[in-house]
Amino acid sequence: MTSKYEKIYNEIVLLIQNGTLRANAKLPSENDLSEQYQVTRETIRKALKLLSEHGYIQKIQGKGSIVLDVNKYEFPISGLVSFKELAAKMGQRTRTELVKLGLQVPSDFIKKQLKLEQSEKVWEVIRVRKIDDEKVILDKDYLNENLIPGVTVKVAQNSIYEFIELELGLVISFAKKEITVEEATMEDRNLLDLEGYSSIVVVKSHVYLEDTSLFQYTESRHRPDKFRFVDFARRH
Amino acid sequence: MTSKYEKIYNEIVLLIQNGTLRANAKLPSENDLSEQYQVTRETIRKALKLLSEHGYIQKIQGKGSIVLDVNKYEFPISGLVSFKELAAKMGQRTRTELVKLGLQVPSDFIKKQLKLEQSEKVWEVIRVRKIDDEKVILDKDYLNENLIPGVTVKVAQNSIYEFIELELGLVISFAKKEITVEEATMEDRNLLDLEGYSSIVVVKSHVYLEDTSLFQYTESRHRPDKFRFVDFARRH
DNA sequence: AAGTGGTCTAGACCACTGT
DNA sequence: CAGTGGTCTAGACCACTTC
Numbered sequence: 121m122t123s124k125y126e127k128i129y130n131e132i133v134l135l136i137q138n139g140t141l142r143a144n145a146k147l148p149s150e151n152d153l154s155e156q157y158q159v160t161r162e163t164i165r166k167a168l169k170l171l172s173e174h175g176y177i178q179k180i181q182g183k184g185s186i187v188l189d190v191n192k193y194e195f196p197i198s199g200l201v202s203f204k205e206l207a208a209k210m211g212q213r214t215r216t217e218l219v220k221l222g223l224q225v226p227s228d229f230i231k232k233q234l235k236l237e238q239s240e241k242v243w244e245v246i247r248v249r250k251i252d253d254e255k256v257i258l259d260k261d262y263l264n265e266n267l268i269p270g271v272t273v274k275v276a277q278n279s280i281y282e283f284i285e286l287e288l289g290l291v292i293s294f295a296k297k298e299i300t301v302e303e304a305t306m307e308d309r310n311l312l313d314l315e316g317y318s319s320i321v322v323v324k325s326h327v328y329l330e331d332t333s334l335f336q337y338t339e340s341r342h343r344p345d346k347f348r349f350v351d352f353a354r355r356h
Numbered sequence: 357m358t359s360k361y362e363k364i365y366n367e368i369v370l371l372i373q374n375g376t377l378r379a380n381a382k383l384p385s386e387n388d389l390s391e392q393y394q395v396t397r398e399t400i401r402k403a404l405k406l407l408s409e410h411g412y413i414q415k416i417q418g419k420g421s422i423v424l425d426v427n428k429y430e431f432p433i434s435g436l437v438s439f440k441e442l443a444a445k446m447g448q449r450t451r452t453e454l455v456k457l458g459l460q461v462p463s464d465f466i467k468k469q470l471k472l473e474q475s476e477k478v479w480e481v482i483r484v485r486k487i488d489d490e491k492v493i494l495d496k497d498y499l500n501e502n503l504i505p506g507v508t509v510k511v512a513q514n515s516i517y518e519f520i521e522l523e524l525g526l527v528i529s530f531a532k533k534e535i536t537v538e539e540a541t542m543e544d545r546n547l548l549d550l551e552g553y554s555s556i557v558v559v560k561s562h563v564y565l566e567d568t569s570l571f572q573y574t575e576s577r578h579r580p581d582k583f584r585f586v587d588f589a590r591r592h
Numbered sequence: 593a594a595g596t597g598g599t600c601t602a603g604a605c606c607a608c609t610g611t
Numbered sequence: 612c613a614g615t616g617g618t619c620t621a622g623a624c625c626a627c628t629t630c
Contacts (some may be wrong), residue, residue, distance in 0.1 A: 121625095121626085123598080123599060123600090124599080124600075125599080125600090144568075149614075149615060149616080150615080150616065151614085151615085151616095159600075159601085160600065160601050160602065160603090161602095161616095162599095162600070162601075162602095163599080163600060163601085165616085165617085166599085166600095168616095173409075174592075175530070175532075178529065178530070178564075178566075178568045179616065179617095180566065180567060180568075180608095180609085180615090180616080181607070181608050181609080181615070181616045181617065182607075182608035182609035182610075182614080182615050182616065183608085183609060183610080183614095183615065183616080184609095184614095184615060184616075185615095185616085186568055188568065292591050293414065293590065293591060294411070294414070294588065294589060294590045294591065295588075295589050295591075296411075296586070296587070296588055297586070297587040297588075297589060298584065298585065298586050298587075299535065299583075299584070299585040299586075299587075300583065300584050300585075301537065301555075301557060301580035301581070301583055319537075319555060319580060321537060328414075330414075330416065331416060332380075332414045332416075332422055332424065344537035344555060345537070347535075347536065347537055348534065348535070348536050349533075349534065349535040349536075349585075350532070350533070350534050350535075351532070351533040351534075351535075351587075352530065352531075352532055352533075353530060353531050353533060354529065354530045355528050355529060355530065355531075356410075357606095357607085359617080359618060359619090360618080360619075361618080361619090385595075385596060385597080386596080386597065387595085387596085387597095395619075395620085396619065396620050396621065396622090397597095397621095398618095398619070398620075398621095399618080399619060399620085401597085401598085402618085402619095404597095415597065415598095416596090416597080416627095416628090417596070417597045417598065417626070417627050417628080418595080418596050418597065418626075418627035418628035418629080419595095419596065419597080419627085419628060419629085420595095420596060420597075420628095421596095421597085
């Protein structure tokens with residue numbers, strides 16, 4: 121069940137993406153929109169709030185709402201998006217290789233990252249991401265087996281997030297991410313095509329479910345020249 | 357004039373930051389809060405929406421709102437925060453050196469970045485940021501002089517954002533940012549203490565005012581070991 | 593069944609922008 | 612001044628969780 125304001129949001133996003141609403145165009149006023157969509161103004165405002173938060177429009181008091189210049193085919197590691205979802209936007213240029221999948225007693229470091237009690241096990245999933253046939257990203261995932269049971273080779277080769285959301289019916293809610301640059305390890309050198317680069321861009325994520333339980337710790341290790349992070353930020 | 361929901365938001369943030377509301381504690385229900393603050397539930401919900409977006413709480417349908425574990429003294433380059441605002445959180449360990457301030461005819465590159473017409477001039481502001489007496493960040497700012505007139509040495513040494521918001525009375529609204537890793541230039545080597553590092557983390561920003569006019573292009577160039585980007589992201 | 597958050601309505605008043 | 616977005620109200624119904 122999608123709400124009215126989400127439907128309106130999606131419709132307007134489509135209008136912007138297919139060019140019906142161009143950059144710098146003015147949206148109809150909130151009153152007009154509430155007339156058009158046969159809902160109250162507050163419902164329109166919820167849709168416009170979403171558009172504004174996602175960088176599609178700018179609201180200006182007393183004037184109206186303006187369509188912003190969206191750079192569509194950016195590479196948005198921003199937000200909380202799985203590699204498979206990213207790859208879909210990049211076309212046929214990406215490929216994933218599963219290096220390792222196992223159910224393990226975690227190291228002290230992983231135990232600390234996942235805030236585990238004694239004797240809980242974790243899935244270790246190590247994957248190499250190829251872009252244009254170069255191995256440029258090393259993803260090391262650690263998943264709490266109590267929360268995420270039954271990870272298979274098939275799942276790891278396809279998409280863990282898809283498995284969690286569709287098969288297990290869980291809702292992924294939020295993540296805390298940290299980007300740093302570190303010296304490449306022996307593992308990085310062995311598994312990636314580093315081409316002489318000696319440092320690695322590391323994106324560390326702690327990912328949580330809707331009920332605030334921490335289910336995943338990930339290190340996504342990128343060759344520096346292939347790393348790009350794009351962000352839209354509003355000032356508060 | 358701050359709205360009711362902003363006041364309520366600020367009050368609850370304070371309760372979380374000073375420990376009155378600890379991590380994993382449950383907030384009163386929305387009905388209780390609307391009773392407490394003598395406002396309607398929708399107004400409470402606006403305050404809670406803000407708290408949720410900023411990573412302070414998690415709302416769970418049918419259950420309630422839970423205080424999240426906020427890592428307070430992180431280094432949040434996330435969002436849209438000036439160096440001076442950041443420095444305030446880091447205590448007495450930072451210092452800014454103004455390297456260059458001038459009003460110039462822009463290069464083709466800058467003209468393109470700022471989408472300038474013919475013959476418009478820009479302020480070039482080059483500053484080195486020291487942390488613990490090491491020169492680790494090189495900030496190169498380019499400001500459209502038509503929009504931001506009268507930048508002085510004093511302003512550049514203190515805070516350009518403070519000048520824009522307080523002196524000029526303009527409202528900074530949003531930015532598009534991009535993080536990449538590049539080879540250090542001669543300029544980087546000359547102005548920073550690179551300590552043998554050959555690459556630089558570059559944060560490029562296009563910053564806009566409330567009326568969607570683009571007023572600033574910035575390159576913030578960080579020594580890799582001193583760079584850290586922290587982000588809170590919700591999945592949509 | 594009771595309590596929670598999620599959505600939606602119909603209306604009001606305000607602050608700001610343009611003419 | 613009219614038209615815009617920003618805030619707030621009082622009430623309704625729904626979906627979900629817990630007992």
